[in-house]
Amino acid sequence: MDDLIKGYRRFRSGTWADQRARFDELSRSGQQPQTMLIACSDSRADPQMIFDAAPGELFVVRNVANLVPPYGPDSHHHGTSAALEFGVRVLKVSNVVVMGHAMCGGIHALLHGAPEGAGDFVGHWVNMAERAKLRALHFPPEKRQDYCERESVRLSLENLMTFPWVREPVAAGELALRGCFFDIRSGVLERLGDDGSFHPVADAGAS
Numbered sequence: 001m002d003d004l005i006k007g008y009r010r011f012r013s014g015t016w017a018d019q020r021a022r023f024d025e026l027s028r029s030g031q032q033p034q035t036m037l038i039a040c041s042d043s044r045a046d047p048q049m050i051f052d053a054a055p056g057e058l059f060v061v062r063n064v065a066n067l068v069p070p071y072g073p074d075s076h077h078h079g080t081s082a083a084l085e086f087g088v089r090v091l092k093v094s095n096v097v098v099m100g101h102a103m104c105g106g107i108h109a110l111l112h113g114a115p116e117g118a119g120d121f122v123g124h125w126v127n128m129a130e131r132a133k134l135r136a137l138h139f140p141p142e143k144r145q146d147y148c149e150r151e152s153v154r155l156s157l158e159n160l161m162t163f164p165w166v167r168e169p170v171a172a173g174e175l176a177l178r179g180c181f182f183d184i185r186s187g188v189l190e191r192l193g194d195d196g197s198f199h200p201v202a203d204a205g206a207s
């Protein structure tokens with residue numbers, strides 16, 4: 001906890017002081033983020049940092065392997081679906097972005113089973129992406145992790161369209177669904193194109 005407190009003190013003297021006017025405005029008028037981000041919980045792939053986002057810009061939900069479950073309202077507890085409902089129906093974001101990342105432990109669990117001692121929830125959760133795992137069997141073993149990390153993004157985008165209150169604003173042109181992938185080894189972000197493939201985003205100033 002000591003490191004956290006040190007970080008908090010840096011925040012108070014840095015970001016909080018620098019962004020004070022923005023926090024004041026956000027506390028008066030409420031948040032109006034344009035973008036909802038669905039990302040992995042991995043400590044190395046933080047959307048706020050990668051997109052250099054200001055307070056109030058991103059509405060974020062993070063879970064193991066950036067997975068969106070299919071629409072299935074019932075009496076169970078659905079954290080990701082609840083965040084999605086809040087972002088889309090209450091905040092009325094214009095974009096929902098699913099971001100995958102390299103070296104994902106959740107995708108490793110999908111391919112090789114849940115880590116020792118994590119048998120209650122992780123395996124069942126990542127098996128949501130079993131389709132990606134089955135498709136990955138067509139690739140050599142060393143390519144399967146890369147493939148599934150990107151396929152998990154496509155799968156989540158497909159599952160987003162099973163939510164009626166996502167499908168309707170998408171059809172009306174009021175909501176856009178996007179996919180991207182962050183490689184923690186190179187720091188490069190890739191965008192999912194209309195061609196179904198991921199393409200690196202050029203750095204500022206690159207030709």
Ligand SMILES: [Zn+2]
Binds near residue numbers: 041064066103107
């Ligand atoms: Zn991950």
